[in-house]
Amino acid sequence: MRIALIIGGLSGGGAEKAFLRIGIALRNARTDARIIAVENRVDHEIPGSVPVHMIYTKPNSLSHSWLGKLPAAWQLRKAYRQLETDGPFDLAISTLTPCDKICQMAGIPRL
Numbered sequence: 001m002r003i004a005l006i007i008g009g010l011s012g013g014g015a016e017k018a019f020l021r022i023g024i025a026l027r028n029a030r031t032d033a034r035i036i037a038v039e040n041r042v043d044h045e046i047p048g049s050v051p052v053h054m055i056y057t058k059p060n061s062l063s064h065s066w067l068g069k070l071p072a073a074w075q076l077r078k079a080y081r082q083l084e085t086d087g088p089f090d091l092a093i094s095t096l097t098p099c100d101k102i103c104q105m106a107g108i109p110r111l
Contacts, residue, residue: 009041
């Protein structure tokens, strides 16, 4: 099973730490889980067992208006499709409203 855990970035507290823990647990269960971070923001140690893909280097892409989110959505769609060349994701989970909106704009089916 392939699972994409999509988040705005890996800075901050609750959701970011939870996604890292979930990623570790899924990998330990032999699931192909990957974290896709929209922004290249990291405040936490990234475990070597969990692949993390940073897809957009422009800061604050999550705090912009709808129009400001378009470049991040385009980059996310491009990265997601590239990661699916190894096989489609069975599940994509995003968290936090700004990231949910970018996933929606990118056309990524998510939970």
